[in-house]
Amino acid sequence: MRRCDKCGSLDIQVAPSDNEEQYRPCDIRNGDPCISCRELSCVNLQISNVKDQLEKLLYKRRKLKTERNHEHDLMNSLPMELISYIFEFYVADMSTDNQWGSPMILSAVCQAWRKLVESTPVLWTYIQIFLSKSTVRINVDILTNHIHHSGRLPLSIKIRAEETKDDIYARMDIESRFTPFVEELCSCSDRWEVFDCEVVNGITWRRLRQHIDGALGAPILKTLRLWSPLSQPYLMHGESTSPSALSKPCPTSVSFRHMIPQYFDIDWSCVKRATATNIPGAAIFNVFALAEQATNCTFHVIDDISSNDTLNAKTTHSMITHLTVAFESSSSHTPMIRLFMFATLPSLQKLSVNLFFKLLPVDMLARFLKKSACPLRSLTLDNVGTKGYDDSYNSNVLINLFKAAPLLQDLAINCYPKDSLTLPCNDL
Numbered sequence: 125m126r127r128c129d130k131c132g133s134l135d136i137q138v139a140p141s142d143n144e145e146q147y148r149p150c151d152i153r154n155g156d157p158c159i160s161c162r163e164l165s166c167v168n169l170q171i172s173n174v175k176d177q178l179e180k181l182l183y184k185r186r187k188l189k190t191e192r193n194h195e196h197d198l199m200n201s202l203p204m205e206l207i208s209y210i211f212e213f214y215v216a217d218m219s220t221d222n223q224w225g226s227p228m229i230l231s232a233v234c235q236a237w238r239k240l241v242e243s244t245p246v247l248w249t250y251i252q253i254f255l256s257k258s259t260v261r262i263n264v265d266i267l268t269n270h271i272h273h274s275g276r277l278p279l280s281i282k283i284r285a286e287e288t289k290d291d292i293y294a295r296m297d298i299e300s301r302f303t304p305f306v307e308e309l310c311s312c313s314d315r316w317e318v319f320d321c322e323v324v325n326g327i328t329w330r331r332l333r334q335h336i337d338g339a340l341g342a343p344i345l346k347t348l349r350l351w352s353p354l355s356q357p358y359l360m361h362g363e364s365t366s367p368s369a370l371s372k373p374c375p376t377s378v379s380f381r382h383m384i385p386q387y388f389d390i391d392w393s394c395v396k397r398a399t400a401t402n403i404p405g406a407a408i409f410n411v412f413a414l415a416e417q418a419t420n421c422t423f424h425v426i427d428d429i430s431s432n433d434t435l436n437a438k439t440t441h442s443m444i445t446h447l448t449v450a451f452e453s454s455s456s457h458t459p460m461i462r463l464f465m466f467a468t469l470p471s472l473q474k475l476s477v478n479l480f481f482k483l484l485p486v487d488m489l490a491r492f493l494k495k496s497a498c499p500l501r502s503l504t505l506d507n508v509g510t511k512g513y514d515d516s517y518n519s520n521v522l523i524n525l526f527k528a529a530p531l532l533q534d535l536a537i538n539c540y541p542k543d544s545l546t547l548p549c550n551d552l
């Protein structure tokens with residue numbers, strides 16, 4: 125025997141059903157039921173009594189299991205505040221692959237945990253969404269319930285989408301599936317604190333901004349991450365946006381990949397940390413110009429597509445203290461030379477450069493440091509190319525580099541191939 129998953133009734137093979145009852149009462153024995161019908165009625169009554177008794181036993185069993193779980197729960201002896209704090213650590217892991225996050229996993233353990241989870245709004249402030257072909261309307265209802273449980277607390281949102289073919293039909297399909305989520309998320313955009321979105325096809329920041337402007341804005345947004353797959357180079361050109369009717373989001377941390385920063389419809393005046401991956405070399409200067417208060421910048425250059433108005437634009441950024449740059453753009457030194465030639469960073473304390481096996485223009489780097497007159501204390505050079513270097517790294521060149529950074533304390537040089545370069549330490 126088993127219990128029905130839908131109605132909860134017991135499934136007993138010999139139990140009477142409405143279909144088994146005769147349409148008319150049995151009266152074949154002078155108006156009285158026959159012997160078989162009387163016996164069948166007695167058996168049905170006995171079965172009904174047994175079912176009632178079994179229901180009582182099952183109810184008692186569930187109650188005893190609840191009591192046992194309560195007695196065996198190691199966290200039962202802890203204060204509720206401490207249990208909630210432990211739960212917070214569990215749901216705070218944004219790297220989990222669970223589509224709807226951890227609160228629902230916790231609430232499925234037992235009734236006591238479910239009540240605690242549903243009455244603790246902070247556990248519902250992490251929202252993760254993965255859009256795929258199987259995304260259906262019911263998931264929007266789950267999202268609505270998730271947002272409801274979070275109360276009025278700030279939200280951290282992470283969106284990932286299944287990449288589709290780059291054609292108009294695929295884009296329309298994923299956009300149509302994404303629209304209900306956008307509308308629901310933007311209904312609470314005034315509580316966004318972290319927004320991490322993998323931009324795929326029709327899911328773009330421009331479309332999100334349109335919904336935000338029509339809703340509540342994003343006044344407390346602190347971290348904005350927008351990532352685009354490499355297979356969609358059209359996003360390299362960005363998307364222009366119309367002026368916002370509401371105040372623009374003012375994040376302190378911005379990360380983006382395969383996009384042009386000047387097309388972001390945000391207020392850059394509060395940005396302290398900027399990370400740009402898979403960008404053209406000129407985008408570095410765009411970030412310098414936009415994020416005037418940034419102190420920590422990380423760039424990964426893969427191409428040298430630049431607009432003519434930024435090729436020779438000299439830039440001085442007085443706030444940057446930490447700069448990490450990787451130059452993966454084929455074999456061209458142009459982005460690297462342009463950075464060292466036209467940028468001046470007087471507050472720079474830590475510089476890390478990944479050359480991707482290209483030769484290091486030491487003289488150019490020394491002139492950059494001397495021009496900046498910065499208090500550089502840490503210099504890291506990764507994947508320094510040595511093929512055909514000749515006298516590129518001789519003692520005189522390196523001495524000029526060190527003279528340009530008199531406060532240097534930490535120096536790390538990693539060559540490729542490994543151990544292919546011996547620095548003239550004795551001469552130094």
